Amino acid sequence: METVELKVEMVGIHEKRLRKCLSKLKGIEKVEVDxxxxxxxxxxxxxxxxxxxxxxxxxxKADFWSPQNELLTVYASATTYGSLxxxxxNFF
Numbered sequence: 001m002e003t004v005e006l007k008v009e010m011v012g013i014h015e016k017r018l019r020k021c022l023s024k025l026k027g028i029e030k031v032e033v034d035x036x037x038x039x040x041x042x043x044x045x046x047x048x049x050x051x052x053x054x055x056x057x058x059x060x061k062a063d064f065w066s067p068q069n070e071l072l073t074v075y076a077s078a079t080t081y082g083s084l085x086x087x088x089x090n091f092f
Contacts, residue, residue: 001029004048005065006040006055014060021058025050039065 008018015033018040022031027045034040040062042051048064055062 001043001045002048004042004051006042006052007038007063007065008040008055009038009061010035017058018055018060021054021060022051025054 008014010018012035015035018033019031022028022042025046028042029044030042032041032043040055052062052064
């Protein structure tokens, strides 16, 4: 059994469309959707390129998940500027 992580750009309604696209493929055991971080984890025997193709046919933008996406999610989830540290440089 293989686990494939995907980054899918979606809004609330798109989750239903995503599950419908993936339900048509054979060999999928479980689909986990995290709408906040736009991460989809698919477990099963389907090939990862077929998963990506099925999602894109459904009209959603998708790509394989990378560690860089994890960093961007953490950075974007910081709600206040006080939690992020910036260096202040004065050039004048």
